[in-house]
Amino acid sequence: MPARQKVAAGSGVPIPVSEYTARRVALRQKLRNAVLVMEGNTEAERGELRGGFFQEPNFAWLSGWLEPGAALLLAPADEKHADGDLLFLPDSDATRRLWTGPALDASAARAAQSTGFGDVRRMAHWEETLRVLASRCQHIYCIPGSVTEQRLRQAFPFREVISVQPLLADARMRKSDREIAAIREAVSITIAGQRRAWRSLQQSSYEYEVAADLTHEFLRLGSERHAFAPIVACGANACVLHYSRNRSPLRKGELTILDTGAERAGYCGDLTRTIPVGGRFSKRQRALYDAVLAVQKAVIASVRPGVHLGRQIPGSIHQQALSLFAELPLGKGREPLSAAFPHGIGHHLGIEVHDAHEPHAALAPGMVITVEPGIYLPDEGIGIRIEDDVLVTATGCEVLSAALPKEVHEIEELCSP
Numbered sequence: 181m182p183a184r185q186k187v188a189a190g191s192g193v194p195i196p197v198s199e200y201t202a203r204r205v206a207l208r209q210k211l212r213n214a215v216l217v218m219e220g221n222t223e224a225e226r227g228e229l230r231g232g233f234f235q236e237p238n239f240a241w242l243s244g245w246l247e248p249g250a251a252l253l254l255a256p257a258d259e260k261h262a263d264g265d266l267l268f269l270p271d272s273d274a275t276r277r278l279w280t281g282p283a284l285d286a287s288a289a290r291a292a293q294s295t296g297f298g299d300v301r302r303m304a305h306w307e308e309t310l311r312v313l314a315s316r317c318q319h320i321y322c323i324p325g326s327v328t329e330q331r332l333r334q335a336f337p338f339r340e341v342i343s344v345q346p347l348l349a350d351a352r353m354r355k356s357d358r359e360i361a362a363i364r365e366a367v368s369i370t371i372a373g374q375r376r377a378w379r380s381l382q383q384s385s386y387e388y389e390v391a392a393d394l395t396h397e398f399l400r401l402g403s404e405r406h407a408f409a410p411i412v413a414c415g416a417n418a419c420v421l422h423y424s425r426n427r428s429p430l431r432k433g434e435l436t437i438l439d440t441g442a443e444r445a446g447y448c449g450d451l452t453r454t455i456p457v458g459g460r461f462s463k464r465q466r467a468l469y470d471a472v473l474a475v476q477k478a479v480i481a482s483v484r485p486g487v488h489l490g491r492q493i494p495g496s497i498h499q500q501a502l503s504l505f506a507e508l509p510l511g512k513g514r515e516p517l518s519a520a521f522p523h524g525i526g527h528h529l530g531i532e533v534h535d536a537h538e539p540h541a542a543l544a545p546g547m548v549i550t551v552e553p554g555i556y557l558p559d560e561g562i563g564i565r566i567e568d569d570v571l572v573t574a575t576g577c578e579v580l581s582a583a584l585p586k587e588v589h590e591i592e593e594l595c596s597p
């Protein structure tokens with residue numbers, strides 16, 4: 181194992197407010213006679229006592245504003261709506277300061293400058309401004325399924341309320357250089373956590389001890405939190421795809437799936453390795469592992485602009501993985517492994533671990549996806565998944581997590597006592 185990696189405190193890759201402004205400018209150009217209405221999460225939402233306040237991801241992506249109780253309005257980028265880049269903030273009164281600390285509000289002299297919005301107003305002016313903007317536009321865009329959507333339908337029965345999701349997903353799929361830099365950091369911390377977890381797996385008695393070491397390594401290296409509940413799944417537990425109880429004993433000779441991701445500067449990593457407890461693969465485990473690895477490498481070699489990810493799309497990398505598994509009759513009764521591959525080949529990665537995406541969009545440069553074939557044989561107590569994070573480039577792809585070994589001999593070497 182290498183010496184512990186050092187990361188200076190606070191050396192994240194914050195996205196500057198100018199980039200958030202640019203995101204809104206680009207979106208406003210697509211609004212066409214519609215106003216976009218979005219409310220951030222409030223403190224009452226999302227169980228913040230357990231996990232801390234968490235901003236609604238679309239709101240965070242579009243505003244960079246991570247405090248509760250805010251809202252925004254965007255109008256089309258035309259002459260009629262030159263003033264259409266508005267952030268609304270709750271007043272920072274004595275009660276708010278007592279419970280949540282000092283926060284910028286609309287009365288601050290540099291509110292617009294420090295948030296990058298054209299105009300920052302008090303939340304008290306929200307309803308009135310919304311009415312004015314909505315009266316000028318034919319449609320209202322919002323996040324489907326949100327409380328905002330219900331309220332808009334009641335307040336504006338003669339306006340068409342439509343989903344902004346396709347527009348946002350289209351923009352969010354293509355990562356900027358700064359977003360890619362943040363993902364690289366998240367991936368690098370995730371790699372450090374994986375390496376530590378492999379070692380921990382050989383010294384621990386329970387899955388949760390490994391999860392604890394993983395968490396320690398992530399936070400120590402400056403990750404804000406887990407991108408998702410870490411999966412440490414030994415033996416048959418590995419066949420439960422989103423297993424995260426992590427309460428079972430580790431049994432020597434069984435394979436353990438470690439599926440985990442650090443969040444860094446708001447962006448996620450997501451890596452899976454399958455590691456034997458005791459550090460050695462059995463012959464059967466090795467044959468299955470090498471099959472999954474071969475499929476994963478073949479799929480990664482196909483990732484390039486123009487290729488599709490989706491399960492249903494003919495010729496997609498998902499279908500490629502399925503047909504490769506179909507040629508591998510490695511089930512207990514020599515059935516093809518395709519029957520043991522139940523989930524998608526991967527997903528987009530960004531500020532959310534399963535990031536916003538348009539299901540029918542082809543891959544394009546700047547997109548970041550995971551490639552994670554897996555097979556699950558509960559009768560044998562074997563689940564195997566191998567997952568890397570991959571950046572689509574102009575000519576192919578770059579494996580952002582290439583520094584984390586995945587060959588059997590490398591794993592056995594690194595896990596040997």
Ligand SMILES: [Mn+2]
Pocket residue numbers: 450527550552567
């Ligand atoms: Mn994943």
